[in-house]
Amino acid sequence: MVFDQQNYLVNAQAVEPQSKSTSSTIDIEVDYLSDGPIFTVSTEEDTLLSNGTTNVTIDITSVPGGGIDEVLASAGAGSIELDEQSVNDAIGKSNAVVTGVYSAGEALATGEVDITVTVIDQAQRRASTISTDILVICPSAEDISGTYDVFANGVLGDGTEYEALQTTVTITKLNDGQFAIDDMSFGVYPELYSDDAPEGTLNVCGTVISDNGDTDQYGDPFTINGSLPDPAVINGTIRITWSNTFGDSGEVFLTKQ
Numbered sequence: 047m048v049f050d051q052q053n054y055l056v057n058a059q060a061v062e063p064q065s066k067s068t069s070s071t072i073d074i075e076v077d078y079l080s081d082g083p084i085f086t087v088s089t090e091e092d093t094l095l096s097n098g099t100t101n102v103t104i105d106i107t108s109v110p111g112g113g114i115d116e117v118l119a120s121a122g123a124g125s126i127e128l129d130e131q132s133v134n135d136a137i138g139k140s141n142a143v144v145t146g147v148y149s150a151g152e153a154l155a156t157g158e159v160d161i162t163v164t165v166i167d168q169a170q171r172r173a174s175t176i177s178t179d180i181l182v183i184c185p186s187a188e189d190i191s192g193t194y195d196v197f198a199n200g201v202l203g204d205g206t207e208y209e210a211l212q213t214t215v216t217i218t219k220l221n222d223g224q225f226a227i228d229d230m231s232f233g234v235y236p237e238l239y240s241d242d243a244p245e246g247t248l249n250v251c252g253t254v255i256s257d258n259g260d261t262d263q264y265g266d267p268f269t270i271n272g273s274l275p276d277p278a279v280i281n282g283t284i285r286i287t288w289s290n291t292f293g294d295s296g297e298v299f300l301t302k303q
Contacts, residue, residue: 111167
């Protein structure tokens, strides 16, 4: 008998049992021994113009989980920078005040910006998070406050068309980029429905007009879009289109009195 060592090794390897592995996922619910850090966040200003800045104060009043380990901050737009010294001084303490500065940057539209702060304790690494809002204003290219003659065409919620509706509206400056208007329907509610005019706010960023998310007395949101006239055109009209969720809409031309 001739022993074929090579063939034996091959056959032995061929029948060698294959290893198997399994995995499973177990959800573990962690119960913290102490509550998370307790604190408030405040800003020196609640409204900023484009490229404006404001001081931010984080007042940490209690850290049941054994002292402050980290303080983190972020902003939905623009940037926030915490004072490094005040952060370092807060580490390990159960109460402290951390300061910082929020910078709005170049605003491309008017709206609320979230400033979010998270404080983490040392013993549990438990985090508490608080957000506060600041209104950042994109300034208007010009002051559009005044009384305007309105000429409008459009469609009512039931599909009825209206033409050459004429009325007046008054626009009042609130700040450099927002203006109150005494009738977002531009005559439709008081003239065609015999109803109260819905008041609202226009955002004017540069030469672009938009709504501020306002609703009428029935809770119907308004969508408003428009533009300021070319500065080279003397006594140029402001053109606006608007609609609401009831189905009313219109194209409006405003001429300043």
